[in-house]
Amino acid sequence: MSAYEAVIGLEVHAQLRTRTKIFCSCSTQFGREPNSNVCPVCTGMPGVLPVLNRTAVEYAAKMGMAVECAVNPRSVFARKNYFYPDLPKAYQISQYELPLAEHGRLRITVNGTEKTIGITRIHMEEDAGKSIHSSTENKSFVDLNRTGVPLIEIVSEPDLRSADEAVAYLKALRSILVYLEICDGNMEEGSFRCDANVSIRPKGATELGTRAELKNLNSFRHVHKAIEYEISRQAALLEDGERVVQETRLYDVDKGVTVSMRGKEEAHDYRYFPDPDLVPLLITAELLADLKRSIPELPQAREARFITEYGLPEAAAQTLTAEKDLADYFEAAARLYPEPQRISNWILSDLLRELNQAKTAAADSPLTPAHLAELLGMIDSGQISTRIAKQIFPDVFTTRESPREIVERKGLAQISDTGALEAVVDSILSSNPKEVEAFKNGKTKLMGFFVGQVMRQTKGQANPDLVNKLILEKLQ
Template sequence: MNEKYEAVIGLEVHAQLLTDTKIFCGCSTKFGNPPNSNVCPVCLGHPGILPVLNKRVVEFSVLMGMAVNCTINKKSIMARKNYFYPDLPKGYQISQFEKPICQNGYLIIDDNNGFSKKIRIRRIHMEEDAGKLVHDIGYETLIDANRCGVPLIEIVSEPDINSPHEAYLYLTKLKQIVTYLGICDGNMEEGSLRCDANVSIRLKGDNKLGTKTEVKNMNSFRFVEKALEYEIERQIDIIETGGKVVQQTLLWNPDLNKITPMRTKEEAHDYRYFPDPDLVPVIVDEKWKAEIAKSMPELPDKRKNRFIRDFNLPSYDAEILTSSRELADYYENVIKITNNYKAASNWIMVDVLKIVNEEKIDIKDFPILPQNIGKLINLIDNGTISGKIAKEIFTDMLNSGNEPEKIVKEKNLIQITDTDFIDKIINEILNNNKSQVEEYLSGKEKVLGFLVGQIMKATKGKANPQMVNEILRNKLNTIKSSSEG
């Protein structure tokens, strides 16, 4: 990016709420059902219908507002937003305009390099989703109305974001919060979390905003980052060559890595908002707010700080372990069994997440129970097995689901701590590797690793490594002393 300019970015994020039924009717919100099977006269906008607001939608919206430090408005108004699209059967969308349910919040974005920034949130409002157009079947465009009336919250940031990377951090934090709250699954591929970006550029130090464009069709955080990088460079090129940026809506094409125009952008007043005459104002009094607040879980930043404070974990470990509520829960279930907090962190971050990422599964579908990871760590710590044997047991646990103690017993994997037996094996290895012994005696310390490896191989990894090292060194030093004497 040209250093003369800075980007000014505001994000509008739609989060699909995890309610069982739609916002104004009793139809199912289940994703993946046959087209046009989750519909009724209300969500299809038939004449004479009357919408009834889903109480759970209000509670989820308030919970999100609390999580991002918003003012929860005692009174908010449902409004009709008038525009026509083929996938909007009523010809208008029920949303909120002048009086949203939440306003004036913020969240803090940061990374592991010391960067931290406050991003203000202008508003959070409730609304219904539109349907879906299907273009890839034959030569016609088909409409699936299942999504009509599915409840959304729209989270609108202030234009406080100044780079694609900051946008990525902001979206990552928002997804983390909505999934911690359990109000949205955060699945961008299925459309349950969607992002539109308003982008403009200006000379650094200038307070005046440039002409903005809106970028749509970004279904992953990385696509958002790429699309913003592309659009910022496009606007800079236009300004640098004497042109003017035109206010318009743009579509990101991830296959071509480019942006294409969709339409000129309407202003908000073109939507002719007015209060919906069929819906009464939403009143959230102090009593209801207090009831909703009781369901607030420990949020990720607070949980991360607790992991650092109470379990003495490095910041990096705590960041990874609290990246999702389920992963943090898994860790805390492991340390109910073991008090080796760092070992628990290492096993999850290295061994567990390796499988989770390779298999593309959620931690809740990981086949090893957290208590069995805790038991495995205890077996290492009390000297029953070696770290090397533990890796074999971990693989066995993956395949069988058995407890580690059962595997140790069935396969006779208990660590060898009999000094006489270890002493005998060491003597055999030294007798069979006299040239390596001579190398060690001549000062080549690296040979020690080879000899330890041969001993561990002879004991099938079951000898206690600490005992092996100690006895081996004593023997070699004795040999060295006698040869020098």
């Protein structure tokens, strides 16, 4: 067991789902031609003035309230000064001493244990551009489309103690942002990204160790691996009598290691000062009250309701509510079919398998909640067996046909005709006299053999309950 404990704090940047940028009317659409979503304001031309996006403010305030922050009635935009090719103004408009929201908290559960993580602050800022390095051309390019896209930065307290806790916190945070419909949570496109501050200290110590800031963490898996590697790296340094250097490190995805990037900047290195072109942001109590009323049922509350209202196991409720569209899918199906636990089982097994293979979200599933309800209803009515339902599930998903249409087209309706099945059962029993005799002498496990033979001969379409009944009647 290690003699050290990790101390981890996360800085999460979430891109707000506004149509336009935070200080100008340029589009925020992802994937456009480089440098096509730009104007004199977001490219920092002399003499231009920023105009604050009201929707971005409302989204940021909603997130603050959702994680129990105090939203400040007065906040101030500041200039964060540094030079980099993708920052055309040579400063980034952010917030520093007077942020939008402070002192929040978020509950997470890891390995069955609940823990509360403090949130230091949530502040608004504009995104920087993107540098693109081409090794084949030996050139670097700058795309300013992302410059000025509205962000909120969510800074946690250093309350996390493991990579598992860090990932659980990130997933919970992302889920809330998506439920609020203020961020799409896409880590690959960079609309939800984080930096991790990692240090270690001897177990039982209260003083913080020297931290390293980890960047380039664009998936939950990479976050987990990078933090675990960094904890091991720092522990090895201290064990060898060396010291940990405060620095910014990049996570190398291919090698699974963190590598030094530069010395870690402190706040004073950025020479923050209030932006002279932007007046203080004032938010009224009336606006906050209106925004609070618009906040929907959030993931943890929805999970608790799924357990009490639908009788779902905790693990199932947690998985279903982690993604808003999956929870919506479940509830839509539950309104059409009266057994929510069966719906949950089919979603968590068959539907999630198909969604993952197709890399599709539940909201875009070709197999609709009505399809699922119809499929389960056909099993209940004896029109098809569970085996046939499992067999046609991928077809319903890929073709968008209803289960009934596929069953009819393929001739897969369950055989419940007593006379037809009785002839099959008689044939099976007459063909296996030794097994019949053994069954009559007490070897009742052979029942599975007889049922299997009937199902094989009817290509799985025989009504299994009726088959069992007929076999027992014949063997008594």
